[in-house]
Structures are given as C-alpha cells and as structure tokens.
Amino acid sequence: MGLMRLMLFALAAMAAYLLFKRLASPFRPSVEADQGDDRLGRLVQDPNCGVYVDSKEAVRRKAPDGELFFCSKECADTFFEKARHGA
C-alpha cells in the first residue's frame, strides 16, 4: 500500500498548501474577479450591434436597468429608438 499512502500524503500536502495560500493573502482579489473599476477598462457589449468595446472608449447611456455601453453614438441612438418603438 506504499503508493496509496504516497498519494494520500500528496493530496494532504496540496490541500495544506492551498489553504496556506488562501490564508496568506485573504484580501488579494483573484484574477477572474469582475473588474468593477472602470478606470481599468473592461470589455462591454454593445447591445445594438453586438460588438465588444472597451468601457473607457464606449459611448455610455443611462438605462432604467443600469448603464449601457455602445460602440458609437449612432448605435446608442438606434438602440433607444428601437426600444421606444417596441421593436
């Protein structure tokens, strides 16, 4: 049963290592975390044409359910025009 014990030991060591890493840096945000800071810029989708744009470069419009980002002023106008006509 030498191999089994070795595997169990490796698992325990890995768990301890992960736990230690987590305890060592409790406040460091993970890379996958949502980047809520707009200064950093993030990829947002234009709801009108579906193109992805950087939030820093995007045309912003206030909407009832939040802020929307568009690739251009024309797209924003078109989107709200369509919404107004219920299409």
Ligand SMILES: [Zn+2]
């Ligand atoms: Zn667009």
